[in-house]
Amino acid sequence: MSNLKVFKVRGQHVTEVPGETVSMEVELQRLVEANMETMLGIWFLATEYRTGRHGGRIDSLGLDENGTPVIVEYKRTRDEAIVVQALSYLCWLQDHHYEFENLVRDKLGNEAADTVDWSAPRIVCVAGAFTHHEMVAVEMIPHRIDLVTYRVFGDAVALQLVSAAGGARLTTRSKSTSPVRAASAASKSVQQFLDESPTALRELYADLDELLLSHRDVQMEPQMHYFAYRRFKNIATVRIQPRRGALVVSLRLDPSTVALQEGFTRDLKGRGNLGLQGKHVVEVRITTRQDLDRAADLIRCSVDAA
Secondary structure, three states: OOOOOEEEEEOOEEEEEOOEOOOOHHHHHHHHHHOHHHHHOEEEEEEEEEOHHHOOEEEEEEEEOOOOEEEEEEEOOOOOHHHHHHHHHHHHHHOOHHHHHHHHHHHHOHHHHHOOOOOOOEEEEEEOOOOHHHHHHHHHOOOEEEEEEEEEEOOEEEEEEEEEEOOOOOOOOOOOOOHHHHHHHHOOOHHHHHHOOOHHHHHHHHHHHHHHHOOOOOEEEEOOOOEEEEOOOEEEEEEEEHHHOEEEEEEOOOHHHOOOOOOOEEEOOOOOOOOOOOOOOEEEEEOOHHHHHHHHHHHHHHHHHO
16 A cells, blocks of 8 residues: 555645554454445454464354455565465365354344355455465465455545455355245346346346446446445445346435435335345435436445445
C-alpha cells in the first residue's frame, strides 16, 4: 500500500499523514475480529482455533455472505510464510466440515449451518505488505485467496485488496444428505437458468456483467442460485428469471437514499436476500436496455459503498 497517500486538509493547505503498521500483530487481529463484518463482509466465528493433529491455530474463522467458510490470517508487516500457513489450515478445514458447521450453528444458528457452501472455501491474508512473488504465486494456486494490505493513518485504518485469486469450485454445494441441502442441489443453478434464457436476456446479462466488472477490483463469483459481484464484500447479486425475461439485481444500498419506483426498484428490508446481508438492500428489476441504463448510477453507488 506504499502508493496510497493520505493528507489532512486545513483550509487550502494539506499535511501528509504517514502510514504505519501496528506495533503488535495481535492488535491487528483483534481490530479486524471485532469489526469483521464491517471491514471484510465476513461473520466472525472463532479466534485462535486449534487444529489438533494438523498443528497450530487458525487466527480467525468466519463465514462470508455467500455461506462460504473463510480462514483469515494476519501478519503485522511482510511475511512470505502467511500464504503457506493459511493453505495448511485449509487442509484441516476441508477435513472438518462437521466441526466447522457445528461452530456456525452455535454462533449463527441452524439456517446458516445448513447452507454452508463447501465448493470453494476462502483464505484472506491481511498483512502490511506482500511481495511480487506472493501475488504471482496465488494466481497459480487453485484456491480462493485474497491478499489484503493495511495501513494505520492516525485514528483511521485503510485496507486495500491487492490480489483476489478466484480458484476453482469443487462442487455446487456440500455433499451432506440433509433435506435442506438435497433440495438445493436438485434445483437448477443460475448458470443453467442463464443458458436456457432467450438470446435477448442473455445479451442483456452480458451487458450488465460488463457494467459491473468495469468498476475497479470488482470480481464475479458464480454461486448456486445467483452471480455474486464483490470487492471486499458483495456489491451486487444477480438472479435470472427466464420466464419473466428479467434480471433481478440486489444492491448494497440504503433504500432511504433511493427514489423507489414500482416495478423497477424496491426495498428488501425484512424480505431476506441471498448474498447481501443487513438492512440496506435495494432490488432492481431489469428487463430492457433502458432499465440497465437507469440502473447504472445505482450500481455505481453500491460499488462505492463496498
